[in-house]
Amino acid sequence: MDLSNKRILVVGASSETGETIVKQILSLGANVIMVDCFEDKVKDIFNKSSNPQLSYHTFDFYNNAEIEVNIKHLNMTFGAFDGFVYCAGKGGVRPLQLTKNAFIHDMMNANLYSFVEIIRCVTKKGFFNNGGSMVAISSVSSIKGLKSKISYSASKAALDASIRGMAAELSEKKIRVNSILKGWVTSDMKLDFIQDNMELNKNEDFEKQILGVIEPIEIANTVCFLLSDATKTITGASIIHDGGYSI
């Protein structure tokens, strides 16, 4: 795989998986613009890297009103993009009786609305090159049900459905849109809501992942594969990368 001469926008770059994705894209020769809500984290990644092909920008992309102006700024600063990776988003578990509308909205906003709004803005004329590729990190929760993951599962399924719609629409510009349905990744296991989930589902969930827990680099490899021209006829697909969880 070769990503030389490509300019890739990575939104949500400061998470452990996001950082790994950034490093892997860089190692394959592309220019990377990291975007995150948290300046300290993304600046730290930037400072630790000596790669001149790495840049960063911070803004609150969960605030929908901020997206259009910031995407314009990125376009003016860096030029048109060849790739976009969305590894931002939120998780959380709540039983139905506590799944009120505000909670649903918050999850949908992070996992769907911001993603679609970024694509709407970044596909304006001159912002994204023909033949470009977009990749979103989704989850097997999109296709498999678990107790108390109503909002999270729904938001990821909505994300996957949205990529199919956008893939159909953006095919005219030869822009591809795909997602990765990831299973449990080592970096996830440290999050509080995962601990809650382990309690709720009595660990049965982890045993279903027969190849074990995934390392972030493996997700990064699948992202790079989908960004590369090796997949120029793959679009609207949700690639399952789950260690056998869903079989």
Add this chain to the structure above:
Amino acid sequence: MQHLVSFSDKLIMVTGASAGIGQETAILLSNLGAKLVLIATNEERLQNTMNMLVGNGHKYFCYDLADLENIENKVNEIVSICGKFDGFVNCVGIRSRRPLSLLSIKEIRNVMDVNFGSFIEMTRCITKKANFNEGLSIVGVSSIASHAGGVSVTAYAASKAAVEAAVRCLSKELANKKIRLNTVVPSQINTPEYANLLQMSGGVDNVLGRQYLGLGDPSDVANAIAFLLCPASKFITGISLPVDGGYLSS
């Protein structure tokens, strides 16, 4: 169907009952002995549906399910008047056709609120202990858009996929209350909405080319809903049942 499925003395709520699949479902369920509670926004059309029902004791309530905040009060009011529910069919939904460049966040939110948020809130309220009888079955109406991408239906497809994903989670969560949840996944069905679609497209419908059993009738979907509501399907939960004339497998 008449022998397999019976709803004598069962109370079933149908939202979006004033037209199309919701109306047809209400009519079929009344023929099968159910007492119905119908919900929709347009009173005139609701009364029209009421006039087509068989049997007595049916009730209707005008309510706009986009008003998510007041659903709980409305459900409590309905239960105090009509009693506990044995079934809930969610047929409420709005279609949205907008190219990406015109797909504002406001539009996505509105579609998600009506098609997904109201379904979750209704389910949350109906599944409270005092509001349902043992064996409650819930059926949501999804769409093939949830599975197959289409141009300009991004928000609609996302909302329907969200419904199906939530049903998979809820069927697991509510199994200990012996509540079942499923969705039906219709393709092109001969409803007023479909007529509008054809009008907009100048009579062209590319989907039908892959829908090898032809255009569906609302009764095809209503039959599938009735089956998933009744005890004959008591071992089926968390599924998305295509009623699509072969579209998704073609």
